[in-house]
Amino acid sequence: MSSSHFYSSITKKIIMSLMGLFLLTFLLVHLTLNSFLLFDKNLFNEGAHFMGTNPFIQVFQWVLFAGFAIHILYGIILQIQNWVSRPKGYKKRAWMEQSPFSKYMIYTGAIIFIFLAIHLGNFFFVKMGWVGNGVPELGGKEDMGQLVIDLFSNGGYVAFYVIMFLLMGFHLDHAFQSAFQTLGLNHPTYWGFIKGLSRVYAIVVTLGFVIIPLVIYFR
Amino acid sequence: MTKIDSKIPEGPLAEKWTHYKEHQKLVNPANKRKLDIIVVGTGLAGGAAAASLGEMGFNVKVFCIQDSPRRAHSIAAQGGINAAKNYPNDGDTVYRLFYDTVKGGDYRGREANTYRLAEVSNNIIDQCVAQGVPFAREYGGTLANRSFGGAQVSRTFYARGQTGQQLLLGAYGALSKEIKKGSVKLFTRREMVDLVVMKDGRARGIIVRNLFTGEIERHSAHAVLIASGGYGNLFYLSTNAMTSNGSAAWRAYKRGAYFANPCYVQIHPTCIPVHGDYQSKLTLMSESLRNDGRIWVPKKKEDAERIRKKEIRPRDIPEEDRDYYLERRYPAFGNLVPRDVASRAAKERCDAGYGVGTGLAVFLDFKDAINRLGKDVIKARYGNLFDMYERITDDNPYETPMMIYPAIHYTMGGLWVDYELQSSIPGLFVGGEANFSDHGANRLGASALMQGLSDGYFVLPYTMQNYLADQITVDRITTDTEEFDEAEKAVQERIDKLLSINGTETVDSIHKRLGRIMWDHAGMARNKKGLEEGIKMIQELRKEFWSNVKVPGTKDGINIELEKALRLADFLELGELLARDALHREESAGGHFREEHQTPEGEAKRNDKDFMYVAAWEYAGDDKEPVLNKEPLVYENIEVKTRNYKTA
Amino acid sequence: MDLKLKIWRQASPTDKGQFVDYDVHNISTDASFLEMIDILNDELIEKGERPVAFDHDCREGICGMCSLYINGHPHGPEAATTTCQLHMRKFKDGETVVIEPWRAKPFPVIKDLIVDRSAFDEIIQSGGYISVTTGGVPDGNSIPINKEHADLAMDAAACIGCGACVAACKNASAMLFVSAKVSQFALLPQGKIEAHDRVKAMVAKMDELGFGNCTNTYACEAECPKEISVANIARMNREFIKAKLG
Missing domain, CATH: 3.90.700.10 (Succinate dehydrogenase/fumarate reductase flavoprotein, catalytic domain)
Structure with missing residues (x-):
């Protein structure tokens, strides 16, 4: 039985887009916090401490994980249906997509997922004490900043993170405006603005995430 | 003494249609369900009629030659549709639309039909607006109009340059609604290849060829409506779609329906x-x-x-x-x-x-x-x-x-119909361009859409019901009869014959030659000598076709060459009738221009004394000359004049 | 001009099918693409071979019957043009042209380049109309309609139902087709009455028939011969949300 009997294609897409917008907001928060590291490690540690102890955030992080899970799950379901809907492909198919990265969302998405696992392994799991030797301490407090700095002193890691962030940028470039389109928020008077904003968001977030490891590495 | 009865209701012109509707016979809802109707064609006339008849509760089977009813060639009409709404306040009335149409048709149309057409034109606009047809609007939100040839008022409603498309999609929507409801059953990629007429003389079914499988199918009904369009493709090059053809009408003619005024062909x-x-x-x-x-x-x-x-x-x-x-x-x-x-x-x-x-x-x-x-x-x-x-x-x-x-x-000629749009075969109705229509010898722009929808929405649903009221005691028709056997066998033989010739000329090359003959000898200007020559040439070409055409493939599955050959075989006969009609009509009128009959300035010269009639040709056998029946045209409400577009 | 053609040949719905190469010569640059195939077919018939089956009818770009995936584009590389209106002057002498049928699960190949598009009819039957019956409707001018909305409705209604959007979409999604009809009626006061039921029914039918999901690639808009805007898809999404929320 096709899953379309549970939810219509549009409902599934709406869920995808709402989760996606939620994750886009999260990325902005994450980036803001990371950027503290460029100015002051202590400030970053304060932020990390707040995130790690605030009860609301503690609950919310599970909501965030759920958001990821739903976004990924629906992404996979939709993609499988899309593959099934064209059993035989074309011999020659020109480039027709107007949103260029839309073509590779499942692939960039899968890569982001792998990256996410590694990223969690690098930080979150360490912090939770599930892997590694624990977070270094400074003045009796967890020095998350140092954990990051240590990691990014490794050129290999920096290169890996930079490439991953670029791929994530491609995902975001399509994602932002696509979510608006799916939610029906496309009108000639503001559609150009949304598309522009989407591009700006993708570039700013990608550059932001890319610059931080580079700055740490070369500092 | 004529055999023709056009069944025009009594009474003053403006009240005839109302009078008809007030006195026609009706069928009660329970009985409607027991009555079957076949509709051939899903253009404006066929689509609108099938939808309306389905809404009324009849069992409708509708056939189209394309893969979808939405592709009928009505879709290609660009300009617009006329109606006497007088929204622009420029002095339009029903009578004026009627008058312009009769005059535009060079006084060769039937007064009562044309008046009815003008009368229901306003209902058509209302109907289409209600269906969501996006007609052009003024800034104030009201419907916009533009002017068209042959009129001095702005009475043409339009949807950009795609009016036919939008009206057809409106009818297609109505039809789709009925298909979903189950009152209409849709058969696509089917082509009518014969009409089945029972011994009592009534049309009771059709033979169709399934263009996908090649199967020959039988379909029966209490009444048959042909709305299969015109025969312009007889000329090979025309503005018609590639599959537009005259075969459904021609097969009905060969089963006894009169073919009227085939020589009235519109050259755009x-x-x-x-x-x-x-x-x-x-x-x-x-x-x-x-x-x-x-x-x-x-x-x-x-x-x-x-x-x-x-x-x-x-x-x-x-x-x-x-x-x-x-x-x-x-x-x-x-x-x-x-x-x-x-x-x-x-x-x-x-x-x-x-x-x-x-x-x-x-x-x-x-x-x-x-x-x-x-x-x-x-x-x-x-x-x-x-x-x-x-x-x-x-x-x-x-x-x-x-x-x-x-x-x-466009072809103004077509199967002869009476006021009820019923042909000379009882139970066979004809709508849209397929009938000889309300346009006389020439159709004005934006009037084809008007006629198709008038026939489909507002005329046929009434008149067919009137006929069917007498049929409520007739059980569902079986296709297991001698008449169906005979018709199917004839079709099979025709197909077998075409496939067995295996000559050297392709269907298209013969069709091109036919088109050339028609254009040169029976085209925009005709004369006696040319028409006589043309008839001979068509006869020779027909012989050549039946001895030297090359139709590859088999009768099973899709065989486009075979489809084309079947249509061309009919065109090769229809062409001759067209030329004969043109030859007999010793006058110039509308789309029929005889060089012998013109004024010194080169304008068309009618001969009202001898030719103010509809020429309804009756099939008499393959080797016999067709019989000419005449329906006199009587103008009681309009003064017959020489058309004058020089002065107001 | 001379061309090399690679054409998909498939004898029946169950046949496996394959590409066959053909050469055509001395084609006039003024000929239309379909006339070029007509010429090829004439030659094939002369040689006693089976002509290439393809759908076409009005040949003036309005009936929506013609299809063909030409050099990787539905209706060929020319924008806003149906295959029947594509002319050979848009090709280069000696060029290789690949001609394929529409590919989508709900559009099975029947023969060669002909596919079955009755899925589109089924979608319309599920609710793509205003449920009025003949007669008994108000005067055409009794409901004034904002000109801008009437024009937008006309833009959407210009869809010819050819299926190029499905053919172009990497997901074989029918959203542009469905949304064009939903939009046309959503924009008109007459259509608003059934708007909720219409959008739900049409989307459900579209899903049931096995069309893919829209991922907003906008390939459909780029390839649509009538340039139907993807703003219609957004409008349909909006209508769908409204319908679901009551």
């Missing part, structure tokens, strides 16, 4: 000229272009010649050396004269050596309109047509005038 003045012998069809440029475009040829022959040789460009010819011949000859109507008049005038200029392009073309110039209104206004009005023109010809009409030439477009 504004088509893109022929450019090569590989060409498969001609493309119409909407008549609405004549609202703003001015038609001209060079005044001097030497200029025309230099343009043909491409030594000079159109814009090199100064204003004083241009001959705006329609404005010159018909000052009152100018570029908006009816189609037959405009077409003949173009032919006259080209025959006299003033043609441009290949010599068979005239200019349609928007220079003045662009100067007066600006390019943006012209673009808004005709942008899609200009784009289409440029795609086909590679010329930009904003900069250089369009070239146009007349082409076969």
Whole structure:
């Protein structure tokens, strides 16, 4: 039985887009916090401490994980249906997509997922004490900043993170405006603005995430 | 003494239709469910009728030749649809629309039918608006109108340059609604190849060929409606779609239905000229272009010649050396004269050596309109047509005038029907372009859509019910009868014969030759000698077809060559009847122009004394001459005059 | 001009099918693409071979019958043009042209380049109309309609139902087709009455028939011969949300 009997294609897409917008907001928060590291490690540690102890955030992080899970799950379901809907492909198919990265969302998405696992392994799991030797301490407090700095002193890691962030940028470039389109928020008077904003968001977030490891590495 | 009864109701003209409806017989809802109706064709007439009959509760089976009812050729009508709404307050009335239509048809249409057409025209607009047809609107939100050939009022409603499409999609929506409900059953990719008439003389079914599987199928019903369009493709090159054909009507004719006025063929003045012998069809440029475009040829022959040789460009010819011949000859109507008049005038200029392009073309110039209104206004009005023109010809009409030439477009002739749109075979109804119609000898622009929808929504549902009221005691018709056996066998034999000839000429090459004969001998201008020659040539070509055509493939599955061969076989017979009709009609009227019958200025000259009748031809056998039945035309409400578009 | 053609040949719905190479010569640049195939077919018939089956009818770009995936584009590389209106002057002498049928699960190949598009009819039957019956409707001018909305409705209604959007979409999604019809009626006061039921029914039918999901690639808009805007898809999404929320 096709899953379309549970939810219509549009409902599934709406869920995808709402989760996606939620994750886009999260990325902005994450980036803001990371950027503290460029100015002051202590400030970053304060932020990390707040995130790690605030009860609301503690609950919310599970909501965030759920958001990821739903976004990924629906992404996979939709993609499988899309593959099934064209059993035989074309011999020659020109480039027709107007949103260029839309073509590779499942692939960039899968890569982001792998990256996410590694990223969690690098930080979150360490912090939770599930892997590694624990977070270094400074003045009796967890020095998350140092954990990051240590990691990014490794050129290999920096290169890996930079490439991953670029791929994530491609995902975001399509994602932002696509979510608006799916939610029906496309009108000639503001559609150009949304598309522009989407591009700006993708570039700013990608550059932001890319610059931080580079700055740490070369500092 | 004529055998023909047109069943025109008694009473004053304006009350005939009301009178009819008040006294017609009805079928109660329980009985409607027991009555089957076959509808052949899903264009405006067929689609609208099938939907309306389904809504009323009849069991309808509808057949279309394409893969979807939405693709019927009504979809290609560009300009608009007439109605006597008088929204622009320019003095329009039902009577005036009726009058213009009869006059435009050169007084060869039936008064009562034409009046009814004008009368229900307003209902059509209301119906289509309710269906969500996006007609053009004024800024105040009311419906917009534009003017069209043959009228001095603005009564044409339109949906950009795609009015036919939008009206058809409206009917298609209504039909889809009934298909979902189950009252209409849809059969696609089916072509009617014969009509089944029972021993009691009633039409009770059809034989169709399934174009996918090649199977021959039998379908029965209490009544049959043919709305299969016109036979313009007889001429090979026309503005009709590739599958448009005359076979359904022709098969009905051979089963006893009269064929009326086949010689009335409309040649549309504004088509893109022929450019090569590989060409498969001609493309119409909407008549609405004549609202703003001015038609001209060079005044001097030497200029025309230099343009043909491409030594000079159109814009090199100064204003004083241009001959705006329609404005010159018909000052009152100018570029908006009816189609037959405009077409003949173009032919006259080209025959006299003033043609441009290949010599068979005239200019349609928007220079003045662009100067007066600006390019943006012209673009808004005709942008899609200009784009289409440029795609086909590679010329930009904003900069250089369009070239146009007349082409076969519409057939006023068709199966003879009475006031109820019933043919001479009881139980066989005919709607839209397939019937001989309300347009007389020439149809005005924007009136085909009006007629198709009038027949489909507002006439046939009443008149067919009137017929079916007598049929409620007749059980569902079985297809297991001798008549069905015989009809199916005849079809099978025809197909087997075509596949067995295995000659050397392709179907298309013979069709092209037929088209050439028709165009040269029975085209825009006809004469006795040419028609007689033409008839002989058609007969010879028919013989050649049946002995030397090459139809590859088998009868199973899709075989497009076989489909075309079956249609051409019928055209080869219909062509002869057309020429015979043209030969017998010793006058010029509307789309039928006999060179022997013209005024000294070259205008058509009717002969009302001898020819004010509908020629309804009756099939008498393959080797026999058809019998001519005459339905006299009586004009009680209109003064018959010589058509005059020179003065108001 | 001369061309090399690679054409998909498939004898029946169950046949496996394959590409076959053909050469055509001395084609006029003024010929249309379909006339070029007509010429090829004439030659094939002369040689006693089976002609190439393809759908076409009006040949003036309005009936929506013609299809063909030409050099990787539905209706060929020319924008806003149906195959029947595509002319050979848009090709280069000696060029290789690949011609394929529409590919989508709900559009099975019937023969060669002909596919079955009755899925589109089924979608319309599920609710793509205003449920009025003949007669008994108000005067055409009794409901004034804002000109801007009437024009937008006309833009959407211009869809010819050819299926190029499905063919172009990497997901074989029918959203542009469905949304054009939903939009046309959503924009008109007459259509608003059934708007909720219409959008739900049409989307459900579209899903049931096995069309893919829209991922907003906008390939459909780029390839639509009538340039139907993807703003219609957004409008349909909006209508769908409104319908679901009551």
